[in-house]
Amino acid sequence: MNQPVVTPELQHDIEQFYYREARMLDGRQYQQWMALLTQDIAYIIPSRVNTMVNNRDRGKEEMISVERELEGVDSDGCPIREEGIAIIMMRVERAFKMNSWSENPPARTRRMVGNVEVMEQDGDNLTIYSNFHMNYARPGSRNFLYSGQRRDKLKKIEGGYQIAHREIILDYGDIDYPTLGLFF
Amino acid sequence: MTIKVKDLVNEDATLIGRKAWSDEHIYELEKKGIFGKSWLFLGHESQIKNPGDFVQAYMCETPIILARGSDDKVYANINSCSHRGVPVCRADHGNAKRFVCPYHNWSFTVEGELATIPQERELQCKPDKSQLGLKPVPRLESWKGFYFGSFDENIESLDDYLGDMKFYLGAFIDRFEGGIEFVGAPHRWVIDANWKLPMENQLGDVNHGPFLHASIVTPEANQEIIDHGLSAVTTPGHGATFRMMPEDTHPGLVAWGMESPNVMMAPPEVHQYLFDTHEKAVERVGPVRANMKGLTYGVYPNLSFLWSNASFKVSHPRGPGKVEYWSWSVVPADAPENVKKTLRNNYATFFGPGGVLEQEDSEVWMQQFHGSNFDFADDRKYFYGLGLGEEKSHPDLPGMVDVTANEHYARGFFERWRDALQAVEEE
Numbered sequence: 001m002n003q004p005v006v007t008p009e010l011q012h013d014i015e016q017f018y019y020r021e022a023r024m025l026d027g028r029q030y031q032q033w034m035a036l037l038t039q040d041i042a043y044i045i046p047s048r049v050n051t052m053v054n055n056r057d058r059g060k061e062e063m064i065s066v067e068r069e070l071e072g073v074d075s076d077g078c079p080i081r082e083e084g085i086a087i088i089m090m091r092v093e094r095a096f097k098m099n100s101w102s103e104n105p106p107a108r109t110r111r112m113v114g115n116v117e118v119m120e121q122d123g124d125n126l127t128i129y130s131n132f133h134m135n136y137a138r139p140g141s142r143n144f145l146y147s148g149q150r151r152d153k154l155k156k157i158e159g160g161y162q163i164a165h166r167e168i169i170l171d172y173g174d175i176d177y178p179t180l181g182l183f184f
Numbered sequence: 185m186t187i188k189v190k191d192l193v194n195e196d197a198t199l200i201g202r203k204a205w206s207d208e209h210i211y212e213l214e215k216k217g218i219f220g221k222s223w224l225f226l227g228h229e230s231q232i233k234n235p236g237d238f239v240q241a242y243m244c245e246t247p248i249i250l251a252r253g254s255d256d257k258v259y260a261n262i263n264s265c266s267h268r269g270v271p272v273c274r275a276d277h278g279n280a281k282r283f284v285c286p287y288h289n290w291s292f293t294v295e296g297e298l299a300t301i302p303q304e305r306e307l308q309c310k311p312d313k314s315q316l317g318l319k320p321v322p323r324l325e326s327w328k329g330f331y332f333g334s335f336d337e338n339i340e341s342l343d344d345y346l347g348d349m350k351f352y353l354g355a356f357i358d359r360f361e362g363g364i365e366f367v368g369a370p371h372r373w374v375i376d377a378n379w380k381l382p383m384e385n386q387l388g389d390v391n392h393g394p395f396l397h398a399s400i401v402t403p404e405a406n407q408e409i410i411d412h413g414l415s416a417v418t419t420p421g422h423g424a425t426f427r428m429m430p431e432d433t434h435p436g437l438v439a440w441g442m443e444s445p446n447v448m449m450a451p452p453e454v455h456q457y458l459f460d461t462h463e464k465a466v467e468r469v470g471p472v473r474a475n476m477k478g479l480t481y482g483v484y485p486n487l488s489f490l491w492s493n494a495s496f497k498v499s500h501p502r503g504p505g506k507v508e509y510w511s512w513s514v515v516p517a518d519a520p521e522n523v524k525k526t527l528r529n530n531y532a533t534f535f536g537p538g539g540v541l542e543q544e545d546s547e548v549w550m551q552q553f554h555g556s557n558f559d560f561a562d563d564r565k566y567f568y569g570l571g572l573g574e575e576k577s578h579p580d581l582p583g584m585v586d587v588t589a590n591e592h593y594a595r596g597f598f599e600r601w602r603d604a605l606q607a608v609e610e611e
Binding site for chain 2: 045047049050051052071073075076077078079080081082083084086087090091094097099100101102103140141174175176177178179180181
């Protein structure tokens with residue numbers, strides 16, 4: 001791992017990027033948001049399962065690690081989502097159709113992004129972790145709070161960044177949400 | 185006032201009262217008359233290959249551990265300590281030597297026998313441990329690796345219970361030389377809906393596809409259902425929908441898995457695997473079933489199978505207005521890794537908690553519960569009469585068969601539901 005040199009400017013730029021992204025998503029400006037993604041983006045939500053404690057790991061951090069709970073892309077399990085640009089585009093196009101009934105009327109969302117941390121830097125490629133809360137409200141329903149971590153790979157491009165990889169670690173115990181088919 | 189079952193379902197089940205979906209007393213009757221007396225799906229052998237392997241399951245609201253014992257036999261026990269009732273297993277799946285209750289450390293073998301009581305060392309009188317194991321599910325049987333349990337000691341064999349559904353289920357399962365496997369822990373999520381609507385949806389309701397799912401499902405896909413779609417009811421309560429493709433159909437249009445958008449974007453070796461599998465289909469499942477392109481299946485009371493996106497689902501009730509929906513991706517066991525990964529994703533993109541089609545389904549299921557739960561409309565029952573009496577027998581296919589617009593699958597379910605509830609109503 002390349003220890004990143006996190007200048008205040010870099011930190012500021014990345015945070016501004018995420019604020020802009022959150023504003024676009026909350027404002028339902030999905031087409032503009034798409035421009036923030038690389039064409040080969042991988043967008044992943046691992047499934048989070050309850051596992052057995054391995055006796056050999058007793059007393060170690062591995063025993064309680066978050067990683068043990070995740071059934072992601074490389075696991076034998078089934079991630080909740082693993083998508084490229086085509087499926088993301090399908091979801092975006094859907095938002096503009098009158099017959100997308102679960103979003104008609106559209107949900108009111110508000111995303112808060114924080115704990116933005118530059119984990120790794122390799123030339124123009126950055127690994128960034130951040131946390132988010134998203135309030136999700138629809139007519140005739142209670143409100144839902146989504147909480148999670150985003151593990152992103154950003155790519156520096158002319159005048160900004162693009163998201164090349166996003167893995168979302170959702171903090172659910174039981175999935176008591178109307179859908180996980182949203183943009184986090 | 186207690187609602188009578190006869191006031192909810194009329195003679196030919198063309199009218200269903202709203203409170204069938206929302207009444208507490210009716211839900212109690214369902215637990216007794218349906219979940220206490222049916223075969224309920226617990227798990228698949230691919231999930232418990234080795235001694236000590238286990239998965240969690242539910243029979244209605246009752247938690248079950250399905251495990252492979254050290255003798256290689258499969259056991260199903262209620263996940264509740266015989267001392268104070270606390271669950272002895274908390275993981276979704278895994279491999280265990282013992283299940284240990286967190287409260288007083290009573291420990292149980294994978295087979296469900298009580299192994300140790302730590303407190304007995306200090307006591308004169310030793311309890312008879314042979315009487316204090318986990319409660320076994322009274323009946324446990326399997327068909328082609330699918331394990332089912334029943335609380336009813338006297339229930340017919342699983343084989344008889346499944347009846348001609350085996351013909352339709354086999355059309356999928358037997359296609360693959362190495363059988364199928366369930367992928368990982370189930371996705372399970374809570375929906376504010378009644379358990380019967382997800383079930384009815386999968387029993388045969390492809391009628392909602394072109395409308396509710398119009399934002400995604402293409403007109404071509406809908407036309408194919410109009411041209412070739414059939415709905416079969418083998419035994420009332422079970423159902424299957426599928427397209428019977430003409431014999432000369434191009435393999436790209438009939439081979440299982442090929443209708444997935446994810447497969448279209450996949451590398452050519454994925455297509456090749458699916459074509460190769462299809463080529464052997466006639467030999468493996470016969471000429472009729474080889475050209476079957478399945479849609480949705482339901483096995484009474486709450487197991488369903490979505491062929492087009494290869495997933496099994498169970499609708500676990502949590503009261504009249506809540507369901508814990510479980511679903512698994514299912515893949516051919518002998519497929520190469522990249523094929524399995526493409527296919528699991530064809531489920532998760534469209535169904536499951538993040539699925540783009542499931543979004544719409546759970547939305548209307550929640551709304552339907554609202555519609556069934558308010559007052560002053562009980563005299564306006566739901567209309568279930570589409571296609572009444574138009575189903576007939578078929579030269580090649582078991583059961584009563586008709587176009588998919590015929591709602592006989594739902595009438596069959598509610599006739600069986602009514603009779604099951606009436607049988608326990610006066611007890």
